[in-house]
Amino acid sequence: MRKKLFRNFKIFDGEKFIKADSLLVDDGKICEIKTGINCQDAEIIEGEGRILTPGFIDLHAHFRDPGEEWNEDIYSGARAGAAGGFTTMVAMPNTKPAISEPSLVEYVLTHSAKAKSSRILPSGCVSKNREGKEMSELLKMAEAGAVFFTDDGSPVATSDLLRLALQYTGKDQPRIMEHPEEKSLCIGGQVHEGRVSALSGLKGIPAASEEIDVARGIALTRETKGRIHFTHLSSKGALGLIRQAKKEGLDVTCDTTFHHLTLNENAVINSGYSSCYKVNPPLRSPEDQKALWDGISDGTIDAIVTDHAPWHIDKKDEPFQNAPFGIASLECAIAVLIDYKNKNYPKVSLELLFTKLTSSPAALLPVKWHKLGSIKKGSVADLTIIDLDRTRIVDCNTWKSKARCCPWEGIALTGWPVMTFAEGRKIWEDEEEL
Numbered sequence: 001m002r003k004k005l006f007r008n009f010k011i012f013d014g015e016k017f018i019k020a021d022s023l024l025v026d027d028g029k030i031c032e033i034k035t036g037i038n039c040q041d042a043e044i045i046e047g048e049g050r051i052l053t054p055g056f057i058d059l060h061a062h063f064r065d066p067g068e069e070w071n072e073d074i075y076s077g078a079r080a081g082a083a084g085g086f087t088t089m090v091a092m093p094n095t096k097p098a099i100s101e102p103s104l105v106e107y108v109l110t111h112s113a114k115a116k117s118s119r120i121l122p123s124g125c126v127s128k129n130r131e132g133k134e135m136s137e138l139l140k141m142a143e144a145g146a147v148f149f150t151d152d153g154s155p156v157a158t159s160d161l162l163r164l165a166l167q168y169t170g171k172d173q174p175r176i177m178e179h180p181e182e183k184s185l186c187i188g189g190q191v192h193e194g195r196v197s198a199l200s201g202l203k204g205i206p207a208a209s210e211e212i213d214v215a216r217g218i219a220l221t222r223e224t225k226g227r228i229h230f231t232h233l234s235s236k237g238a239l240g241l242i243r244q245a246k247k248e249g250l251d252v253t254c255d256t257t258f259h260h261l262t263l264n265e266n267a268v269i270n271s272g273y274s275s276c277y278k279v280n281p282p283l284r285s286p287e288d289q290k291a292l293w294d295g296i297s298d299g300t301i302d303a304i305v306t307d308h309a310p311w312h313i314d315k316k317d318e319p320f321q322n323a324p325f326g327i328a329s330l331e332c333a334i335a336v337l338i339d340y341k342n343k344n345y346p347k348v349s350l351e352l353l354f355t356k357l358t359s360s361p362a363a364l365l366p367v368k369w370h371k372l373g374s375i376k377k378g379s380v381a382d383l384t385i386i387d388l389d390r391t392r393i394v395d396c397n398t399w400k401s402k403a404r405c406c407p408w409e410g411i412a413l414t415g416w417p418v419m420t421f422a423e424g425r426k427i428w429e430d431e432e433e434l
Contacts, residue, residue, distance in 0.1 A: 002041075002042070002043050003024060003025060003026045003039060003041060003042035003043065004024070004025040004042055004043045004044075004045060004381075004421075004424055005022065005023075005024050005025075005037060005039050005042040005043070005044050005045065006022060006023050006024075006025070006045045006047060006052055006383070007021065007022040007037060007044065007045070007046065007047060008021055008022070008046060008047040008048060008049060009021055009022070009023075009047030009049070009050060009051065009052035009385075010047070010049060010050070010051050010052070011023065011033070011051075011052045011053075011375060012051060012052070012053045012054070012350075012351065012354050012358075012375070013054070013374060013375040013376065014053075014054050014354075014355065014358045014359035014362075014373050014374035014375060014376075015351070015355060015359055015374075016351055017351060018033075018375075019035065020033050020034045020035050021035050021036075021047070022034065022035060022036065022037040023037070023052070023375065024037050024039055024042065025381040025383075025421075025424040026424075027424070028380065028381055028423035028424040028425070029378060029379065029380060029381055029423075029424070030375060030376065030377055030378065030379045030380075030381050031377065031378075032377065033375065033376075033377060045385075045419070047385070050385055050386060050387050050388070050418070051350075051385070051386040051387075051388065052375070052383060052384075052385055052386075053354055053357075053358060053375075053383070053384050053385075053386060054087075054358040054359070054372070054373045054374050054375050054379075054382060054383065054384070055085070055086065055087025055088060055118075055358075055372070055373075055382030055383055055384050055420065055421070055422065056084075056085045056086045056087065056088075056334065056357045056358060056384055056417075057086070057087070057088045057089075057303075057357060057358060057361040057362055057365075057372060057373050058081065058086050058088070058089040058090065058305055058306050058308070058330070058361075059090045059148070059177075059231070059255055059303050059305050059361045059364065059365075060090060060092060060152070060177075060231050060232065060255065060257075060305035060306065060307050061077065061081070061089045061090065061091060061092065061305070061306055061307070061308040061330065062091070062092050062094070062307070062308055062309050062310065062326070063077035063091050063092075063095075063120065063308075063310075064095065064310065065077070065091075065095060065108075065111065066095050066096065066097065066104070066107065067095050067096025067097065068095070068096060070312055070402070071310050071311050071312050071315070071402060071403070072310040072401060072402050072403065073111075073402075074091070074108065074111040074112055074115055074120055075111070075114070075115045075117075076400060076401055076402050077089070077091075077120065077308075077310075077330070077401065078112060078115035078117035078118045078119075078120055079115070079117050079118075079400035079401075079428070080308075080330045080331050080399060080400040080401035081117070081118035081120075081330050082117045082118045082400070082420045082422070082427040082428035083330075083331045083399070083400045083417075083420070083428050084306075084330040084331040084332065084333055084334060084417060085334045085384040085386070085417030085420055086118055086306075086330065086384075086420075087118050087119060087372075087382035087383075087384065087420060087421070087422045087427075088118065088119045088120075088121065088362075088369070088372055088373075088382065089118060089119070089120050089121070089308075089330075090120075090121050090122075090123055090147055090148060090365075091108055091120050091121065091122050091123060092123055092150065092152045092153070093122070093123050093124055093125045093130070093150065093151075093152070094125075094130060094151075094152055094153035094154075097129065098125050098129050098130040099122055099123065099124050099125055099141075099146075100124060100125035100127070100128050100129055100130065100136040100141075101136070101137065101140075101141070102137070102140045102141050102143070102144035103144075104122075104124075105122045105124055105141050105144040105145050105146045106144050106145070108120060108121075108122035109121075109122060109144075109145050116427075117422070117427045117428075118420075118422060118427065119382075119422060121145070121147045121365070121369070122145060122146050122147065123146055123147060123148040123149065123150050123152070123174075123177065124136060124138065124141035124142075124146035124148075124149050124150075124174075125149070125150070125151055126138070126149045126150060126151045126156050126161065126162070126165050126176065127151055127156065127157065127161060130151050130153070130154065131157075132151065132154070132156065132157025132158065132161065133157070135161060135164055135165060135168070136149075138165065138168055138169060138173065138174075139168070139173065142173050142174050142366075146174055147174050147365050147366055147369065148174050148175055148176075148177040148229070149165060149169065149173075149174055149175070149176050149177065150176065150177035150178065150179065150231070151179065152177065152179045152231065153179065154179060154181070154183070155178060155179050155180060155181050155182075155183065155213050156176075156178060159216055159220065162176070162178070162216070162217065162220055163220045163223070163224060166220055166221060166224040166226030166227075166228065167224050167226065169226060169227065170224075170225070170226055170227075171225075171226070171227060171251070174365075174366055175227045175228065175229045175253070175364060176226070176227065176228050176229065177228075177229045177230075177231050178213065178214075178217050178228055178229070178230050178231065179231060179232070180210045180213040180214045180217065180230050180231075180233070180238060181209050181210060181213055181280075181281070182208070182209045182210075182212040182213050185205070185206055185208060185209040185212070186205050186209050186280075188203045189203050189204060189205035189282070190202040190203055190204075190205070190278070190282075190320065190321055191203075191204060191205065191265065191268055191278075191282050191283075192204060192205060192207070192265045192282040192283060192284045192285065193205055193206040193207070194265060194284070194285050195265055195266075195269075195285070196265040196266075196268050196269055196282075196283075199269060200268075200269070200273060202273075202320070202321060205280070205281065205282050207234075207235035207236070207237055207238070207284060207288065208237070209281075210233070210234060210235045210237070210238045210281060211235060211237040211238045211241060214230055214238040214241050214242060215241055217230065217252075218241060218242070218245045218250065218252060221245070221250050221251065221252055222245075222248075222250055226251070227251040227252075227253075228251070228252055228253075229252075229253045229254065229255070229302075229364060230242060230252070230253070230254040230255075231254070231255055231305065231307075232255065232256065232257050232260070232281060232305065232307050233254045233255065233256045233260075233292070233295070233301065234256070234257075234260045234281040234282070234283075234284050234288060234292070235281070235284055235288050235291075236287060236288045236291035239254075239291055239292065239294075239295045239300055239301070240291075242254050242300055243295070243298070243300045246300065253302045253303075253364055254295075254300070254301055254302060254303075255301060255302060255303040255304060255305045255361075256292050256295070256296075256301050256304060256305070257304070257305055257306065257307045257327075258304060258305075258306055258329055258333040258336055258337050259279060259283065259307075259327050259329065259336075259407070260281075260283065260284070260288075260289065260292055261289070261292055261293065261296070261304065261337065261340070262336055262337065262340040263277065263283050263289075263407065264283050264284060264285060264286045264288070264289040265282070265283050265284060265285055265286075266286065267283060267407065268282075268283055268320075271407075273319075273320040274320070274407075275316055275317065275318055275319070275320050275322075275323035275405070276316075276327070276405050276406060276407045276409070277327075277407055278320055278323050278324075278325055278326075279307075279309070279325050279326060279327045280325035280326075293345055293348065296348065296352065296353070296356060297348060297352070301356065302356070302360050302361070302363075302364060303356050303357070303360055303361035303364065304337070304353070304356045304357055305361075306329050306330055306333045307326075307327070308327075308328055308329055308330045308333075308401075308403075309324075309325065309326025309327055309328060310326070310328045310401055310402055310403035311324055311326055311328070311403060311405065312402065313403075313404040313405055316403075316405040317405060327406070327407060328401060328403030328405060328406050329406060329408075330401060331399050331400065331401060332394045332406065332408050332413065334357075334386070334415075334416070334417055335392070335394075335413040335414070335415055335416045335417075336408055336413060337353060338350075338353075338386075338388070338413075338414070338415030338416075339413040339414050339415055341353060342414070342415065358373035358374065359373040359374050360373070361373065362374070380423055381421060381423055381424035382421065382422055382423065383420070383421040384417050384419070384420050384421075385417065385418050385419040385420075386415065386416070386417055386418070387415070387416060387417075387418045388414070388415045389414070389415075390414065390415065390416040390418060390430075391412055391413070391414045391416075392412070392413060392416055393410060393411065393412045393413075394406065394408040394409055394410065394411050394412075394413065395409070395410075396409050416430070417430075418430040
């Protein structure tokens with residue numbers, strides 16, 4: 001592989017912007033970082049003052065493969081991730097069949113390698129076939145390459161099963177990722193229980209549903225001394241419980257999504273109840289949304305994820321109450337976040353947001369992957385170039401993803417990824433950069 005010299009960049013190393021403006025990549029790894037590197041036999045990537053970050057890491061995405069490949073597959077999902085600046089993504093296991101045995105973990109890894117684009121890492125189910133009755137062979141799936149265990153799409157069905165899984169995984173195996181929801185409070189729910197449910201007459205999903213399951217998970221983590229990660233947090237109350245658990249010293253972590261940070265229940269109303277805004281957990285109140293930004297600022301929230309949920313347009317483009325839950329966002333998520341932050345939370349630093357997308361999520365993966373999400377000598381050259389002045393209109397028809405339904409369709413956003421590299425190899429470039 002030919003050497004690559006990245007020069008005249010503003011470099012974010014996974015924690016902070018550094019003084020060096022150049023780095024050299026050789027054989028897929030970063031071999032030198034300083035100002036004014038010269039290398040005559042290297043391909044030169046000129047920064048012109050743009051930002052160079054570690055490749056972004058998404059701990060929660062859906063690729064519908066195996067079983068529903070017409071909605072998305074590993075190949076299209078990997079290419080969509082690259083176009084969004086993501087070099088590593090964790091695939092949720094609620095496929096058909098569900099990823100609950102080692103051979104299916106290997107299936108995801110094999111197809112990811114064949115895609116030759118962004119890296120897709122598999123998560124495995126806590127329970128066999130996501131049925132909530134019997135624990136999967138967690139340790140064998142870990143050996144095969146699973147990086148989380150989750151029944152995402154649903155919480156772990158019983159407290160007894162969640163407790164057993166926490167005991168089994170302890171401190172040395174992949175973390176349990178819990179979808180926080182008390183199912184009995186969500187039956188038939190469509191939107192947040194609050195202003196939007198009152199105005200629409202649609203059945204609401206209360207924030208208490210999330211809080212109850214978070215409280216359960218924290219109690220069981222305290223008892224087992226295990227580790228738990230709560231995904232797609234949406235409510236102020238649940239966040240407060242996690243904040244307190246961290247103060248107590250429990251190994252409790254969490255993430256939230258791009259859409260919960262940048263949208264709230266008013267978007268559902270203002271859109272005329274467009275199914276593009278139907279998601280689980282639902283878009284909640286402005287107060288909840290602000291609490292999530294506070295959680296980013298004070299360190300309660302460890303990572304920002306997409307929860308990319310692609311559906312074929314024929315399935316998603318239905319009346320709100322008939323459409324499936326889910327927002328597809330891989331290819332515009334970074335721009336959505338940068339644009340929204342700059343307009344609404346300018347005091348929140350880019351360093352902080354980029355940390356939640358690079359080194360912080362990398363630290364939640366198994367030790368093998370901890371070197372991702374950083375720019376250091378010897379690190380894997382997973383890199384993303386960001387142009388903060390680049391303005392583009394979101395156009396789903398140009399997406400690499402098979403999804404064609406997105407809340408930001410037709411909206412101009414400023415601050416986009418323009419080039420993505422995996423192990424030193426260019427895997428995507430903005431067409432206007434060619």
